[in-house]
Amino acid sequence: MAKLIAKLDDVTMRYGERVILENCTLDVVEGAITCIIGLSGAGKSTILRLLDALRKPDSGHVYVKERDICHLPESELVAMRSEIGFAFQFAALLDSLSVGENVALALREHSSLTNAQIERRALDTLESVGLAHTYDLLPSELSGGMLKRAGFARAVVTNPELVLFDEPTTGLDPIVTHLLTDIIKRLREQLNATAVVISHDLHSIYRMADYVAMLFEGAIIEYGPVHEIRRSANPIVQQFLQGSEVGPIPL
Numbered sequence: 001m002a003k004l005i006a007k008l009d010d011v012t013m014r015y016g017e018r019v020i021l022e023n024c025t026l027d028v029v030e031g032a033i034t035c036i037i038g039l040s041g042a043g044k045s046t047i048l049r050l051l052d053a054l055r056k057p058d059s060g061h062v063y064v065k066e067r068d069i070c071h072l073p074e075s076e077l078v079a080m081r082s083e084i085g086f087a088f089q090f091a092a093l094l095d096s097l098s099v100g101e102n103v104a105l106a107l108r109e110h111s112s113l114t115n116a117q118i119e120r121r122a123l124d125t126l127e128s129v130g131l132a133h134t135y136d137l138l139p140s141e142l143s144g145g146m147l148k149r150a151g152f153a154r155a156v157v158t159n160p161e162l163v164l165f166d167e168p169t170t171g172l173d174p175i176v177t178h179l180l181t182d183i184i185k186r187l188r189e190q191l192n193a194t195a196v197v198i199s200h201d202l203h204s205i206y207r208m209a210d211y212v213a214m215l216f217e218g219a220i221i222e223y224g225p226v227h228e229i230r231r232s233a234n235p236i237v238q239q240f241l242q243g244s245e246v247g248p249i250p251l
């Protein structure tokens with residue numbers, strides 16, 4: 001059995017009256033890349049928020065490194081989050097800070113490094129995503145693909161054990177998508193970390209995923225190694241992978 005670094009166990013989660021996740025269970029295998037697929041609005045980003053304890057489930061459990069994070073005091077959650085990197089769906093850099101300062105921010109808040117060490121680490125991390133030359137630029141001066149890479153740098157600058165990527169390639173051209181996919185693979189290897197990636201891009205998923213989980217109507221309906229998911233006999237999974245209008249998914 002593969003070792004898990006995180007797990008959603010029988011999670012139900014509502015926003016107001018609306019049930020977003022219902023009895024949802026997801027395994028996150030340590031050291032692997034797990035891609036979550038599913039329709040827009042299905043609750044994929046919500047799963048990442050649960051893993052980072054930015055949201056709490058209404059029932060069920062969320063485990064990270066064998067600890068149930070739903071009942072940890074805020075002080076322990078802050079420590080736990082420092083082991084998790086989050087590359088947000090909309091890069092979410094602070095407009096008024098330079099790209100370098102955005103990347104350095106987590107180190108300024110959570111580490112005892114000196115100023116010079118922090119700047120060195122932020123620059124090295126930007127370099128690892130090919131953006132060393134953008135240190136002094138403002139986020140508004142970057143292209144969409146560069147913003148995503150800066151978001152990656154910010155997510156990994158603390159050497160997290162688990163990195164969450166929310167739609168890292170959405171809206172980008174195929175070449176940049178390919179580049180970002182390879183950066184995710186490389187970062188995961190360099191950090192010896194685990195990655196959970198939400199993606200709609202099937203080429204990218206087939207290129208990077210070890211495991212794929214499909215979220216549909218509140219639950220993970222299919223989960224397994226990527227080559228098994230591609231061959232899945234589940235008609236919902238096949239309709240999704242083929243992007244077909246014909247099938248059991250209500251349009």
Ligand SMILES: Nc1ncnc2c1ncn2[C@@H]1O[C@H](COP(=O)(O)OP(=O)(O)OP(=O)(O)O)[C@@H](O)[C@H]1O
Nearest residue numbers: 015016020038039040041042043044045046047089
């Ligand atoms: N803070 C919130 N308050 C109320 N409803 C919310 C909130 N956040 C998300 N939702 C709703 O919950 C549902 C799931 O949202 P979520 O962002 O997890 O979906 P998603 O699968 O990531 O979608 P997308 O592919 O469009 O990013 C959506 O219908 C959304 O409108």
Ligand SMILES: [Mg+2]
Nearest residue numbers: 044045089166
């Ligand atoms: Mg989302």
